[in-house]
Amino acid sequence: MKIAVIGAGLIGTSWAIVFARAGFSVNLTDIDQSRLGAAENHLARIRNLKQNGRSGTVTFCPTLATAVAGVDLVQECGPETVELKRQIFAELDKHAPEGALLASSSSSIVASLFTGDLRGRHRCLIAHPLNPPHLAPLVELCGAPWTSPGVITRAKEIYEDAGQAPIVINEEIEGFVLNRLQAAVLAEALRLVGDGIISAEDLDKTVSEGLGLRWSFLGPFATIELNAPGGIEDYLRRYGGAFQNITATPPSSEVWASANIERVVESWGKKRSAEQLAARSAWRDRRLEALRQHKQSQDNLMKE
Numbered sequence: 031m032k033i034a035v036i037g038a039g040l041i042g043t044s045w046a047i048v049f050a051r052a053g054f055s056v057n058l059t060d061i062d063q064s065r066l067g068a069a070e071n072h073l074a075r076i077r078n079l080k081q082n083g084r085s086g087t088v089t090f091c092p093t094l095a096t097a098v099a100g101v102d103l104v105q106e107c108g109p110e111t112v113e114l115k116r117q118i119f120a121e122l123d124k125h126a127p128e129g130a131l132l133a134s135s136s137s138s139i140v141a142s143l144f145t146g147d148l149r150g151r152h153r154c155l156i157a158h159p160l161n162p163p164h165l166a167p168l169v170e171l172c173g174a175p176w177t178s179p180g181v182i183t184r185a186k187e188i189y190e191d192a193g194q195a196p197i198v199i200n201e202e203i204e205g206f207v208l209n210r211l212q213a214a215v216l217a218e219a220l221r222l223v224g225d226g227i228i229s230a231e232d233l234d235k236t237v238s239e240g241l242g243l244r245w246s247f248l249g250p251f252a253t254i255e256l257n258a259p260g261g262i263e264d265y266l267r268r269y270g271g272a273f274q275n276i277t278a279t280p281p282s283s284e285v286w287a288s289a290n291i292e293r294v295v296e297s298w299g300k301k302r303s304a305e306q307l308a309a310r311s312a313w314r315d316r317r318l319e320a321l322r323q324h325k326q327s328q329d330n331l332m333k334e
């Protein structure tokens with residue numbers, strides 16, 4: 031399997047790790063050659079590029095046209111603007127082999143906003159990862175109205191072969207699913223802290239010491255299935271009314287306004303330098319790697 035990764039920033043470099051450790055050949059390119067150099071150094075420092083004994087290659091390519099030669103899938107990781115995605119996809123459609131799938135890592139821009147004019151628009155889709163994809167396997171696959179169903183099926187197979195966990199979103203929606211769920215939780219968190227109901231630190235604890243423990247291996251439906259003797263329906267009949275009351279007044283758009291942001295930042299209280307944030311990101315990645323390995327070691331138990 032041969033993959034081109036376009037854009038060697040945070041996400042592109044991490045995708046290169048995903049595909050290389052699955053044994054694929056990866057061509058990585060960036061319009062800014064210094065980013066390519068930085069990615070080369072970063073990848074050289076990562077020892078764990080093997081998965082199940084497989085190990086692929088990463089080739090650094092000077093141009094997009096050379097990077098896409100002979101590939102099966104392109105993973106676009108350029109900046110999150112409609113105009114740049116439109117430009118990059120026009121080039122990809124021109125240079126990539128006819129049969130190659132063209133996937134964008136876009137976090138919230140849907141594919142129909144930048145692929146409509148392309149001859150090969152049927153082969154374009156979104157494949158949105160979590161940051162960083164080499165530690166968090168979820169990939170949201172979402173086609174435009176003109177994406178062929180076979181392209182989604184093929185993409186699902188490729189990401190599964192790469193060791194990722196693809197899900198399919200049936201219709202375009204802004205923010206896809208992951209960021210919509212994140213937005214709902216964040217809006218309520220901003221309201222509770224902004225209104226002084228709880229401190230930012232204790233709010234985070236309700237996830238890190240509570241909800242998040244179950245959520246690291248069960249979704250919200252699998253969670254409630256076990257919280258009433260008769261499963262999901264029983265749970266919703268017993269507690270649905272209470273949840274309906276709680277959600278009858280959703281957080282207003284005011285939770286995102288400056289005045290509320292100031293209250294939340296004050297409650298958070300911590301001011302970290304760029305170096306401290308980088309060290310904390312590295313700590314997060316080590317914890318994620320340990321969790322990933324733990325989950326993989328439990329694979330048989332996880333199935334039931």
Ligand SMILES: NC(=O)c1ccc[n+]([C@@H]2O[C@H](COP(=O)([O-])OP(=O)(O)OC[C@H]3O[C@@H](n4cnc5c(N)ncnc54)[C@H](O)[C@@H]3O)[C@@H](O)[C@H]2O)c1
Nearest residue numbers: 037038039040041060061062065107108110135136137161
């Ligand atoms: N950062 C995240 O948490 C996250 C998570 C999921 C998805 N994404 C998405 O992934 C994509 C990349 O995000 P990122 O955080 O890696 O950004 P980034 O700024 O770190 O990297 C973008 C890279 O694209 C390069 N680039 C710009 N124009 C180009 C072109 N014409 N050809 C080739 N390379 C070009 C830039 O030089 C840069 O190195 C975005 O669409 C973003 O929304 C980001």
